[in-house]
Amino acid sequence: MDNLSLKEIQEAFSHMIYQKDQEKKFIASIEPGGTLSREEAIGVYQRAYKARFTEALGETFESVWWVVGDPQFFELAEGYIYSHASHVYNLSSYGAEFPQFLEKNKLTQTYPFLSDLATFEWSFKELFHTEDTQGIDAEGLAQMAEDGSLIFRFKKAFHLFSSPYDVFTIWGQRKNKNKEHAHINWKEKTSLMIYKYQKEMHIKKLKEYEYALLTLLYLGTPLAGALQRVSQEFHSLSPQNISDFFAFLFHARVIESIDK
Amino acid sequence: MSDCFVGVGLRTVHYPHISSKPKIRIKWFEAVSENYMDTKGRPFEVLTSLRRDFPVALHGVSMSIGSASGVSQSYLAKLKELINHIDPFIVSDHLCWAHFGNVSYNDLLPLPLTDETLSLVVNHIDFVQSYLGRHLLFENVSSYLTFKHSTYTEWDFLKEVVRRSGCKLLLDINNIYVNASNHRFDGCEFIDAIPNDYIGQVHMAGFTDMGTYYFDTHSKEVSDPVWNMYHRLIQRHPTVPVLLEWDEDIPSFEKLENEALKAATIWSSYHG
Numbered sequence: 001m002d003n004l005s006l007k008e009i010q011e012a013f014s015h016m017i018y019q020k021d022q023e024k025k026f027i028a029s030i031e032p033g034g035t036l037s038r039e040e041a042i043g044v045y046q047r048a049y050k051a052r053f054t055e056a057l058g059e060t061f062e063s064v065w066w067v068v069g070d071p072q073f074f075e076l077a078e079g080y081i082y083s084h085a086s087h088v089y090n091l092s093s094y095g096a097e098f099p100q101f102l103e104k105n106k107l108t109q110t111y112p113f114l115s116d117l118a119t120f121e122w123s124f125k126e127l128f129h130t131e132d133t134q135g136i137d138a139e140g141l142a143q144m145a146e147d148g149s150l151i152f153r154f155k156k157a158f159h160l161f162s163s164p165y166d167v168f169t170i171w172g173q174r175k176n177k178n179k180e181h182a183h184i185n186w187k188e189k190t191s192l193m194i195y196k197y198q199k200e201m202h203i204k205k206l207k208e209y210e211y212a213l214l215t216l217l218y219l220g221t222p223l224a225g226a227l228q229r230v231s232q233e234f235h236s237l238s239p240q241n242i243s244d245f246f247a248f249l250f251h252a253r254v255i256e257s258i259d260k
Numbered sequence: 261m262s263d264c265f266v267g268v269g270l271r272t273v274h275y276p277h278i279s280s281k282p283k284i285r286i287k288w289f290e291a292v293s294e295n296y297m298d299t300k301g302r303p304f305e306v307l308t309s310l311r312r313d314f315p316v317a318l319h320g321v322s323m324s325i326g327s328a329s330g331v332s333q334s335y336l337a338k339l340k341e342l343i344n345h346i347d348p349f350i351v352s353d354h355l356c357w358a359h360f361g362n363v364s365y366n367d368l369l370p371l372p373l374t375d376e377t378l379s380l381v382v383n384h385i386d387f388v389q390s391y392l393g394r395h396l397l398f399e400n401v402s403s404y405l406t407f408k409h410s411t412y413t414e415w416d417f418l419k420e421v422v423r424r425s426g427c428k429l430l431l432d433i434n435n436i437y438v439n440a441s442n443h444r445f446d447g448c449e450f451i452d453a454i455p456n457d458y459i460g461q462v463h464m465a466g467f468t469d470m471g472t473y474y475f476d477t478h479s480k481e482v483s484d485p486v487w488n489m490y491h492r493l494i495q496r497h498p499t500v501p502v503l504l505e506w507d508e509d510i511p512s513f514e515k516l517e518n519e520a521l522k523a524a525t526i527w528s529s530y531h532g
Binding site: 003004005006007009010011013014017018029030031032033034035036038040041042044045048049052053056085086087088089090091092093094128129130131132199 | 294295297298299300301302303304305322326327328329332335357358359360361362363364365366367369371372374376377380403404405406407408409439441442443470472473474475
């Protein structure tokens with residue numbers, strides 16, 4: 001029998017790990033360790049592959065796991081792992097498409113919030129690894145009052161999130177082993193800003209007008225235009241509401257720079 | 261050398277303890293490169309802070325030096341950036357493959373020990389060392405299968421890699437023991453075959469007996485047979501840095517240190 005080349009071995013090994021094919025020539029080319037059969041020796045790598053990627057998904061999507069429980073999470077993870085090969089060298093970067101994968105899963109009939117919850121968890125992880133920068137402090141507030149054409153640039157460690165479901169409350173319960181998600185009223189719209197302040201992660205629940213205003217500003221709408229549009233939509237909004245919110249934004253130092 | 265240069269692997273569960281700046285008895289830390297290459301968040305801040313007080317080695321798991329599809333240039337660029345920031349005293353990875361094409365298996369997969377593999381690995385090491393501008397260390401990995409058409413023993417293969425590439429070995433004594441048991445060879449023959457000046461660092465760790473094979477889990481204390489092999493090496497090579505790895509069921513930092521410092525006690529019995 002001709003010996004397999006290194007490339008042929010790695011190609012066949014890849015197929016075996018990914019449980020795509022039975023590579024008979026590859027199986028015949030190996031000597032198993034211990035008292036394992038050849039198939040069992042390959043199985044060590046197959047199981048390790050699944051376990052490793054399941055663990056990676058479990059670490060990032062901890063609250064999805066908490067909601068669906070072990071058997072269903074493992075089933076979800078298996079479905080994802082064997083349909084989404086890893087292209088990342090860092091395991092914690094695996095799972096970028098898990099929220100979209102969940103969207104198509106039948107479990108969303110029971111848990112309509114599942115994909116949004118996963119999106120929130122992915123965003124949180126991404127922000128956790130983002131560098132925190134100083135941001136503009138209260139002095140920016142004074143500058144802002146003078147010119148309505150200002151455009152805000154937000155720092156990298158800032159993210160807006162919105163969902164028709166209260167995924168934030170569900171996420172907050174993820175380490176609570178004694179409580180089930182059934183007790184949570186998740187049918188409530190949630191808008192959040194996730195950000196870093198002094199290198200620590202923070203999450204603030206936003207009122208509807210705050211989220212609308214921040215979204216406009218984040219997209220580069222000049223200040224006066226953003227305020228005008230939000231005031232038209234939210235009639236009860238007072239100047240004090242706006243002033244308080246901007247005071248908070250500058251206190252939280254989420255604005256990196258202000259362009260004229 | 262007046263003491264054993266013992267370190268431990270830096271793990272996230274120990275960040276709060278380490279960040280509180282306690283009295284630390286070990287001499288250095290080893291950080292998994294990939295855990296710090298894509299982050300500017302807390303892990304990066306902790307490592308940066310730790311580096312101010314301790315020597316740090318960067319130990320990779322995804323370079324895939326034995327991949328027939330080559331080493332990723334973008335990976336190397338990220339690694340170089342991290343090296344420039346941390347200024348590690350050692351940079352290491354594994355003598356294995358971890359990706360094929362654009363698919364990553366994030367595992368330390370075994371290579372056939374043939375002339376073809378040797379040539380490819382040496383070329384890759386030469387390229388990587390030139391790109392990074394420094395010598396690297398490569399670790400022998402645990403395996404659960406070997407290839408029938410291998411023409412080298414594992415130790416002869418490692419020696420050839422060192423001789424031809426100028427890299428050094430990160431000798432994992434637990435992996436030698438696991439492989440010796442799984443593939444039925446004499447681990448002491450392996451240890452004895454490697455010259456001192458080929459060995460740049462030693463790893464110690466615990467394995468799990470799965471009944472039908474030994475599995476490199478890094479989930480428990482170093483076993484007695486592995487300590488016995490450490491005795492054999494350290495009595496002839498007193499200057500080699502030694503590191504304890506623990507990756508599953510990770511104990512308190514104090515227990516981790518105590519386990520690592522057993523290596524120093526053994527060192528002292530020969531050189532103290």
